[in-house]
Each structure stands twice: as structure tokens, then as C-alpha cells.
Amino acid sequence: MSDPAPDLADPVELARYKAELRHVAAGTRQLGFLLAGLGILTAILRGTVMPGLPELVPLVLIVTALGLMLIGIVRRARYHLGRMRGL
Template structure:
């Protein structure tokens, strides 16, 4: 991999677009899981108090872990790319 060309605004925009695509499915799944967890928490609060409290929490935590994993993957990619590996 060669280091990105960041000398022009167009090249910086292209590299930003490239970075946004790295680990996007992982980050998107994190957002989806967090939204499901929040929805389950509301559902439990309003309509089904017998639903275990841990279930919405599990979804929110899994969502956070997915987001963290996506951030780590993207950061490592950026570091490797900047070093030219």
C-alpha cells in the first residue's frame, strides 16, 4: 500500500471517502444493534415489564462493541496506509 496523496483538497476528499468505507458494515451493525436495544428498552418499559432487563442492555453493549471494533479496524488501516505498508 502506498501512502495517500494529501496534497490537494480533491485527494484529501477522496481519502476521506475511502476511510468512510472501511469497516462500514461493522459500524452500521453497531448502530442497528444499539437502536434495537433502545427499542427493546422502550418496549419493555411501556408494554412488557416481564421482559428481562438484561436483554436490551445486551443489544446496546453489542452495538457499542461493534462500533469500537469498526473504529479499531479503520484506525489500523489508516496507520498502515500512512506508513506505506
């Protein structure tokens, strides 16, 4: 049996639900942020210290990061919709 939808009008339940929602797909989103930072750092280093590094490396890191963040956002939104429906 699943949990009933939280009462978002109740401040205590709202705070509890926000904490619960923060944990949904947190690893996916954090990995996305990490890869985005690594991609930006790689792009900066490519322009200064490592000019021989292919342009594709920072681009792949940043595009992968964007994909992971979008996956995390979609998973969190689907979880929220399911919880509001009491699923």
C-alpha cells in the first residue's frame, strides 16, 4: 500500500515532503552537476594548458551532464505527480 498524498497546506507536512522530494534522483542530478563542472573546467584547461585536447571532450561532458540533469528532473516530477495522486 502506498502513502496518501501529503497535505501541502500543513507546514509540517510540507516541510517533510520537501525533504522527501529532495532525495528523489539526487544522485543523478549531483552527477550531472559534477560532470558539468568537469566539462567547464576541461574547456578552460583546453584553451590554456591542454590545447591538444580535442574540442569534443568538454562538449561530451557538458551534454552528458545536461542529459543526467534532465533525467533527474523528469524522475522527480514523475515521483511528485505519483505522490499527489496517492500512488
